[in-house]
Amino acid sequence: MIEEISAGLYRIEIPLRNSPLKALNSYVVKGGERTLVIDTGWNREECLNAMHAGLTTLGVNLRNTDFFITHMHSDHLGLLPALRTDASSAYLSRADADRFNSGIPIDEFAQFARLNGFPEDELEATLRSHAGFRFRAKQRMDFQTLKEGDILRVGDYQFTCVETPGHSWGHMCLYEPHRRILVAGDHILGDISPNIQLWSDEWNPLKAYLSSLDKVSGLDFELVLPGHRGLLRNAQERIRELKRHHQERLEEITRILKMGGMNAFEIGARMTWDIVYDSWDTFPISQKWFAIGEVLAHLRYLDEEGIIQKQTQDQIRIYSLTRK
């Protein structure tokens, strides 16, 4: 499916089978000499076929095409090696380029998950069957790294890079001030909330995400091009909603911890989740993984705010409210 969004700017829908995201939006900006493709899809055949069909319809020659990747997740970056030629530039933030090239630290994720009460018997299978792992780009790659304020020109479009860490370390949006367009990647989505996860003690992604939301809300745009689902027009309201959503999550966890100290997996089991399964026990394990990653991001935030504390008992991390 191809849609022209504004002159020379198109969306190709790349299917993500069996994912609740349903599809990835790849944006194609046709300039005179060069074309820019923004985000690509998973490294799997049906994504490649959809991309090839779209680019052929648009008359795009891959030898004249460069790529901008909003962040390193496999649904955005996975297909890049199958598309780029030796005449292509591939742009990504430094933080995500480094993370991508150091490989997925499965053992570290597993250790952190174990520490947080994730059941041992399901852990390895969960990680290996994760779509982001199965459909990732499998080789190291050279990128041209971009930072805040850098400019990408394609035809009449002049995009400014806006660093928006949170959904990933180096997530980056593109802002076109003259056309008042924000290419948002997974920083702002419409009917689903971007997944903010934590699987190490290295950073506070929720804090980063909330300040990245404040940052883009200060820009003047009218159209948001998200990485998944439909385009957004009333984005300031959506930004407020996303901030409220996380505030409510923080309050829910605080309420749950009034029952006493517990680990992240036990907290996740007591939270309300906006998905189709009847109960936590019937969640597929892959969904539990996303859910616990979210819980951990919120716990880290509450910990840094001094609202909760953590201690380790029998190799499991237990969170509890701090006494004030």
Ligand SMILES: [Zn+2]
């Ligand atoms: Zn995505």
